Amino acid sequence: MDEAAVAENIHHAALDLMMDPGIKLDHDEICKTLLDAGAKEGTAANVIRLPKELVEEKLALCPKEFIFADRQGNGPPVSATSEAVIWSVPGLKLYEGNAIRPFTKDDMARVSRLLDQLEHVDAVFGFALDDVPPRARDVVGLRTIAENTAKHIRVLCFTPQGTDMMVEMKKVVGDYPWFSVGFTAHGPLRWTHLALEIFRRSAGHGIPATINGEPMAGVSGPVTLAGSAAVGTAEILAGLVINQILEPGRPCVFNLGLAHTFDMRTSIAVTGGPENHLFALIAAIMGRFYNLPSASWVSTESMCPDAQAALEKTCGFLTHLQSGVSNIWSVGQLESELTFSPAQAVIDDEIIAYVNRYLQGFTVNDEALAVELIRQVGISGSFLEQSHTAEHFRSELFVPKLLLRRTREEWESQGSKDLAAVAEAKAQQLMQNTVENNLTEDQVMELDVMAKRFLNQVIE
Numbered sequence: 001m002d003e004a005a006v007a008e009n010i011h012h013a014a015l016d017l018m019m020d021p022g023i024k025l026d027h028d029e030i031c032k033t034l035l036d037a038g039a040k041e042g043t044a045a046n047v048i049r050l051p052k053e054l055v056e057e058k059l060a061l062c063p064k065e066f067i068f069a070d071r072q073g074n075g076p077p078v079s080a081t082s083e084a085v086i087w088s089v090p091g092l093k094l095y096e097g098n099a100i101r102p103f104t105k106d107d108m109a110r111v112s113r114l115l116d117q118l119e120h121v122d123a124v125f126g127f128a129l130d131d132v133p134p135r136a137r138d139v140v141g142l143r144t145i146a147e148n149t150a151k152h153i154r155v156l157c158f159t160p161q162g163t164d165m166m167v168e169m170k171k172v173v174g175d176y177p178w179f180s181v182g183f184t185a186h187g188p189l190r191w192t193h194l195a196l197e198i199f200r201r202s203a204g205h206g207i208p209a210t211i212n213g214e215p216m217a218g219v220s221g222p223v224t225l226a227g228s229a230a231v232g233t234a235e236i237l238a239g240l241v242i243n244q245i246l247e248p249g250r251p252c253v254f255n256l257g258l259a260h261t262f263d264m265r266t267s268i269a270v271t272g273g274p275e276n277h278l279f280a281l282i283a284a285i286m287g288r289f290y291n292l293p294s295a296s297w298v299s300t301e302s303m304c305p306d307a308q309a310a311l312e313k314t315c316g317f318l319t320h321l322q323s324g325v326s327n328i329w330s331v332g333q334l335e336s337e338l339t340f341s342p343a344q345a346v347i348d349d350e351i352i353a354y355v356n357r358y359l360q361g362f363t364v365n366d367e368a369l370a371v372e373l374i375r376q377v378g379i380s381g382s383f384l385e386q387s388h389t390a391e392h393f394r395s396e397l398f399v400p401k402l403l404l405r406r407t408r409e410e411w412e413s414q415g416s417k418d419l420a421a422v423a424e425a426k427a428q429q430l431m432q433n434t435v436e437n438n439l440t441e442d443q444v445m446e447l448d449v450m451a452k453r454f455l456n457q458v459i460e
Contacts, residue, residue: 003285003288004289006282006285007285007286007288007289008289009226010226010229010230010233010282010286011233011286011289013226013230013233013234014230014231014233014234014237015052015055015234015237017189017230017231017234018049018050018055018234018237018238019040019049019050019051019052020049021042021043021047021189022040022042022043022047022048022049022050022189023047023048023049023050023189023190023191023234023235023238024042024044024046024047024048024189024190024191025046025047025048025190025191025196025238025242026046026190026191026192026193026196027046027191027193027196027197027200028046029200030196030200030242030246031046031048033245033246034048034050034241034242034245035048037054037245038051038053038054039051039054048238050237050238050241054241055237055241058240058241058244058245059237059240059241059244059290059292061244061248061249062240062244062249062250062251062252062290062292063249063250063251063252064079064080064291064292065077065078065079065082066078066177066208066251066293067177068085068122068123068152068154068177068180068208068327069152069176069177069178070150070151070152070178070438071146071149071150071151071173071174071178071437071438071439072150072438073174073176073178075122075152076122078253078293078326078327079291079293079326080287080288080290080291080292080293080294080324080326081288081324082293082326084320084321084324084325084326084327084328085122085123085326085327085328086120086121086122086123086328086329086330086331086352087121087122087123087124087125087154087327087328087329087330087331088111088115088121088123088124088125088329088330088331088332088333088340088345089125089297089329089330089331089332089333089337089340090125090126090127090128090154090156090337091103091127091128091333091337091338091339091340092127092128092130092338092339093335093338093339093340094107094111094339094340094341094342095303095304095305095334095335095339095340095341095343095344096341096342096343096424097424098304100303100339102130102131103127103128103129103130103340104129104130104131105129105131105132105140105141105144107127108126108127108129108141108144108145108148109144109147109148110148110342110431111124111127111332111340111342111345111431112124112144112145112148112149113148113149113430113431113433113434113435114342114345114346114427114430114431115149115151115331115332115345116148116149116150116151116435117430117433117435118331118345118346118349118430119349119353120331120348120349120352120353120356121151121331121345121349122151122152123151123152123153123154123180124145124149124151124152124153124154125154125156125329126138126141126142126145126153126154126155126156127141127156127340128156129141129144132455133455133458133459134158135158135159135161135162135458136158136162136451136454136455136458137156137158137162138155138156138157138158138159138162138163138166139162139165139166139169139450139451139454139455140451140454140455141155141156142155142166142169142179142447142451143169143447143448143450143451146173146179146437146439146447147437147439147444147447147448148435148437149435149437150435150436150437150438152177152178152179152180153178153179153180154179154180154181154182154210155179155180155181157181157182157183157198157202159194160194160197160198160201161454162454163181163197163198163201163202164201165450165454166179166181166202167201167202167205167207168450169447169450169451170205170207172443172446172447172450173439173443173447175206176206177206177207177208177251179207180207180208180209180210181198181202181207181208181209181210182209182210182211182212182253182255183195183198183199183209183210183211183212183239184212184213184214184258185212185213185214185232185235185236185238185239187213187214187215187220187221187231187232187235188215188220188221188231188235189231189234189235190235191235191238191239191242196242199239199242199243199246200246203243203246203247203250204246204247205247206250206251207250208250208251208252208253209243209250209251209252209253210252210253210255210295210327211236211239211240211243211252211253211254211255212236212239212255212258212295213231213232213233213234213235213236213239213255213256213258213259214232214258214259214260215228215229215231215232215235215259216228216259216260216261216262216269217259217260217261217262217275218261218262218264219262221259225275225278225279225282228259228279229256229259229279229282229286232256232259233256233286236254236255236256239252240252240254240292252292253292253293253294253295253326253327254283254286254287254290254292254293254294254295255283255294255295255296255327256279256282256283256286256294256295256296257276257279257280257283257294257295257296257297257320257325258295258296258297259276259279259282259283260275260276260279261273261275261276268301268336269336270301270336271297271299271300271301271336271337272299272300272301272302272312272313272316272336273312274315276296276297276299276316277315277316277319277320277323279296280296280297280298280316280319280320280323280325281319281323283295283296283323283325284296284323284324284325284326285323287324287325287326288324293326293327294324294325294326294327295325295326295327295328295329296320296325296327296328296329297328297329297330297333297337298313298316298317298320298328298329298330298333298348299312299313299316299330299333299336299337300312300313300316300333300334300335300336301335301336302334302335303334303335303339304334304341304420305334305341305343305344305347305419305420305423305424306420309334309344309347310347310351310419313330313333313344313347313348313351314351314354314355316330317330317348317351317352317355318355318358318359321355321356321359322359330348331345331348331349331352332344332345332348333348342424342427342428342431343420343423343424343426343427344423345427346402346423346426346427346430347402347419347420347423349401350400350401350402350403353398353400353401354398354400354403357398362396370388373386373388402419402422402423402426403419404419404422
């Protein structure tokens with residue numbers, strides 16, 4: 001595969017689509033702003049054509065590297081070529097104890113503590129909290145997560161008013177990007193008023209934004225992966241232009257990896273198929289082409305932590321990390337991103353460690369070949385007591401935290417538990433632990449007051 005040719009072809013197809021037929025933007029003020037900046041009117045109301053020159057001008061303003069900060073203002077640099085940062089997922093339901101139910105505010109607190117303790121999770125995603133009015137779920141969610149983890153927070157945005165309040169809450173903690181926002185185009189080739197208004201109201205505060213194209217191949221995009229990638233890229237480029245006009249230099253992520261397919265037999269949106277991993281590859285290629293961080297998700301259609309989830313998510317993490325995706329959403333995800341499983345989150349953390357060890361590869365040099373040591377030990381000797389073994393086994397050998405490496409007799413003596421049961425028990429233990437949120441008592445109190453005031457306004 002010629003990566004440069006792939007990127008060029010998709011880029012030019014997206015540019016063509018942005019001029020003909022253009023992008024529908026359900027926001028009069030933003031349409032006017034774009035026209036003032038050099039965009040052209042389309043053939044219908046609120047359809048805007050974006051010339052190549054305008055797109056390139058605004059793309060040049062996007063930071064090539066930035067951080068998703070934790071609660072102390074720190075975080076690994078994220079770029080088109082950086083090591084991946086890995087997040088949890090949004091959703092609606094919780095799978096726990098072999099049962100499914102709506103996700104609540106208390107669940108958000110417990111899950112945040114769990115994710116805080118998983119080594120390979122860099123950020124905690126907000127949820128649709130069933131016991132909170134929809135118009136307050138973003139604000140209450142942000143406050144709940146902030147109290148139960150010190151990691152970066154990716155909020156779910158539900159209303160423009162909630163976005164205003166979250167901007168105010170950001171000031172309480174610090175003037176660094178300790179949470180981020182994002183929204184998805186409602187394709188094909190359309191951004192809704194809600195998405196654009198949330199971008200507008202969150203602009204000007206240095207809050208990173210994930211710009212999501214989510215074509216469904218065969219439904220809201222051509223059934224061919226390249227065709228859907230062209231649609232999604234056009235949507236994302238339009239979102240990038242808008243965000244750079246609203247806030248020049250705003251940190252943005254090119255997220256084509258949410259693209260998925262449609263099962264023509266069952267009418268199910270597929271997120272865990274091999275095509276999804278190819279969309280992730282395209283996302284990473286386009287991110288490198290634009291020199292912007294890319295994003296994608298590792299998902300499964302499985303309803304519980306079973307063999308299907310293991311298959312789809314292991315393949316997903318391997319392909320995403322090999323492809324160079326900058327920002328991977330996944331940990332805990334089941335049922336095409338509708339459901340979160342604490343047990344699956346623990347398993348995913350183990351899968352990531354396993355895949356990372358494989359991708360680390362191996363070293364071939366004099367120290368690793370150890371020819372002189374082999375001679376010293378000699379035929380039929382043992383390397384177990386050699387200092388070379390003690391010096392290298394920790395860096396050379398993968399040591400699982402969860403996977404079974406015992407005899408059958410030991411396994412049976414401990415209840416013959418399968419991996420899902422072991423992970424469930426581990427998750428329950430971690431969710432009971434207290435974690436450090438790196439907030440002062442005054443900050444916790446102020447965030448609580450702001451969230452309660454906003455909730456009361458919504459209820460009234």
